[in-house]
Each structure stands twice: as structure tokens, then as C-alpha cells.
Amino acid sequence: MTDFCVDGTNPLSEPGMPRDEPFAAVQRPTFREAVRFWFKLGWMSFGGTAAHIAIMHDDLVEKKRWISNASFLHALSHCMVLPGPEAQQLAIYIGWKLHGKRGGVVAGMLFVLPSMFVLLALSLIYVKFGNLPWIAAMFNGLKPAVIALVVVALHRVAKRALRGSVQSGFPEPEMFAGTYLDPRTKTIYRFTAEGGNLMGWGEPLQRVAANQYYDLQGDIMTFSSDNGVTHLTLPIPGELYFSGDRLQPFQSSMAELSSFTGNFHSEELDTTYYLSVEGGRLTVKVPNNPPIPLDAAGRDEFYSSDLGDLVFHAEAGHRVSAFSLSTQASRGIIFKKVN
Numbered sequence: 001m002t003d004f005c006v007d008g009t010n011p012l013s014e015p016g017m018p019r020d021e022p023f024a025a026v027q028r029p030t031f032r033e034a035v036r037f038w039f040k041l042g043w044m045s046f047g048g049t050a051a052h053i054a055i056m057h058d059d060l061v062e063k064k065r066w067i068s069n070a071s072f073l074h075a076l077s078h079c080m081v082l083p084g085p086e087a088q089q090l091a092i093y094i095g096w097k098l099h100g101k102r103g104g105v106v107a108g109m110l111f112v113l114p115s116m117f118v119l120l121a122l123s124l125i126y127v128k129f130g131n132l133p134w135i136a137a138m139f140n141g142l143k144p145a146v147i148a149l150v151v152v153a154l155h156r157v158a159k160r161a162l163r164g165s166v167q168s169g170f171p172e173p174e175m176f177a178g179t180y181l182d183p184r185t186k187t188i189y190r191f192t193a194e195g196g197n198l199m200g201w202g203e204p205l206q207r208v209a210a211n212q213y214y215d216l217q218g219d220i221m222t223f224s225s226d227n228g229v230t231h232l233t234l235p236i237p238g239e240l241y242f243s244g245d246r247l248q249p250f251q252s253s254m255a256e257l258s259s260f261t262g263n264f265h266s267e268e269l270d271t272t273y274y275l276s277v278e279g280g281r282l283t284v285k286v287p288n289n290p291p292i293p294l295d296a297a298g299r300d301e302f303y304s305s306d307l308g309d310l311v312f313h314a315e316a317g318h319r320v321s322a323f324s325l326s327t328q329a330s331r332g333i334i335f336k337k338v339n
Helices: 032-044 046-063 071-080 086-129 133-161 253-259
Strands: 178-181 188-194 196-198 207-209 211-213 222-228 229-237 240-244 264-265 271-278 281-285 301-304 308-314 320-326 335-339
Touching: 032 086, 032 271, 046 071, 046 086, 071 086, 086 133, 188 301, 253 271
Parallel strands: none
Antiparallel strands: 178 188, 178 240, 188 196, 207 211, 211 222, 222 229, 229 240, 264 271, 264 335, 271 281, 301 308, 308 320, 320 335
16 A cells, blocks of 8 residues: 655655755754754854854854755844844754754854853953053954954855845745646646745745756746746756746635535555545545645646645546546546445
8 A cells, every 4th residue: 555645745756856855955963963053153152143154154054054045044033123142143053953852952052151151251351461561462463353253244145045036126035836737747836925025845945147046956947937937947967857837816606616526436546545525625635634725727637746746537428437646756546436
């Protein structure tokens, strides 16, 4: 018996396929590795907020790849508008995102405690020996060094945060939100617009140009419009990985939806799907899994990003007898209707 996983992943997709898992580029560290990083960051207090943000971006995004660049900038934009130190808030958020509540608490504590001892030691040195010429020269020398750190830090973060022309002139992300289907591969991409960002795979996507975004693996997705139809293309080295139009809502009557209900069995997968109508939508029920609602792409075609593309077939007299299921990994798996 082959079931669809509770987390929504598709068992028909083979492990190791290059794009079945959009989060493959992000590496999840162990809790001990994260603690070591936050402890080290706490001792590097020179440069203040800007330097801390640049260090976190360089280490966590560029080198360690513990968090995507889009997620980092999305979190930073929220921390900037909140009261309090944004660098510490950003560290707490990333710690929480990596290891839950304990990760956030540890990141927040280690961000503050080591730097407190550094500042205490420097303060004692300044109070006791600040009148000595070489001590005064040392502290005076720190001032331009810290300024340089801040300038370099701001430049490094800005290079990744700002791209192309002035972003305020770009179209709203809502223009690109929706569900896209590649008819060749039956691959389905779904995007939403939230908080001024285009969201895909549960993450805010980084904008490259007016009509282009990075996917989570760093490849550029391009949106275009022709005769009122929005089209998405995603080329990767050596091939055109995705090319499909945004699906337009298709309304089916309850009588039409009811004609697709019943038990459908696949001998190839040795599994049975039960189709019913719930809440005005055709729904697939798989044993030991939550129901999967389907959206209509046409009169006889339905789709779900969790399940794939279903095309129903009818016998003479328009009685539905079977459907074919296509996913990115498998094409045309036949499910025949059974009593």
C-alpha cells in the first residue's frame, strides 16, 4: 500500500531528485554547533548592530547555509521596525527557527553575556589606565576601526538586500501569486503574496528584478504576461526546468463534481483512493492521511500541489471510469473506478 505522507510530501518522487525538495540548499545544524556559533558571536561585540548583522549574514547565509538569504532579510526587515536591539532580535529569531524555543533562549543569552564581560573589562582598563598615553592611543585607534567595520558591514548586507532598480517601482507581488502548471512535466508551483513578499515553499522569495525572483536554490524564475495570461519560466543549466501558465479558476457544479466521486484503485501502486465532495471541492482521501482538496484546472482535470495532476476518463454515456495521475516523478498512473 502506497500512501501520501502526512507532511504533504509525495512518495512517488524519488529520493535525491534535484528539485523535489526546495529546501535542499539549507543545512540544519546540530544544537551544539549552533551554541558554539552564538557563543563566538557574543565575544565579537565591536562594530555594534551593523557588524553583528553582517557577521550573522556572512556566517549563517553565505558560509554555513543554515538559513536562506530571503528568510534572513525577511526577518531583518521585521526586526528593524520592532523596538529594541534588532541584532539581538534577529539572533533570537534565527535561534528559534533552527531549534525552537531553547534555540531562541540560548541565542539571546549568548548574544548578550559574553559582550557584557568584554565591555566590563574594557571599562575597568579605561578607568584605571586611561590616563596612560599608550592606553589612550589604543582606544583612539579603535574608533576608526569600528567605523570601518560598520561601513563594510552595511555595504555587504546592502549588496544582497538591494538588487536592480529602485524596488518601490516594481509590480506588487500579488500580480504573480497563484498556481502554475507545467503541462509537459505536470509540475505544480504555488505562490502567495504576504506582507509585501512573494511566498513560495513556505519562504519569502528574494526579488531580482521587476518580474524575476530567486527560487530557494538560487535559480531565477521569470514571470511574463501575454494576452492577460501570466506565464512562469524557470531555466536551470542545461534545460528548461519549468514552463507553465497560471491556472485560472474553473467553476464546476455540484452535479459535475459528484460524477467524479467513488473508489479508484491503481494496480500499479496497489492502493485505493476515495474521492468525495467536501465544502464544494473534490477531495481525495488516502488511508492514514488527511484529505487532500483538489482544484479544477478544466472540466475533466484537477490538481493539487501535494498530489499532482488528475485527468478523468469517461466511457460511452459520459460515465467516469478512471483517472490518470501525473506527478513530477511519474506519468499517467491509472486509477480505475471500482464499486
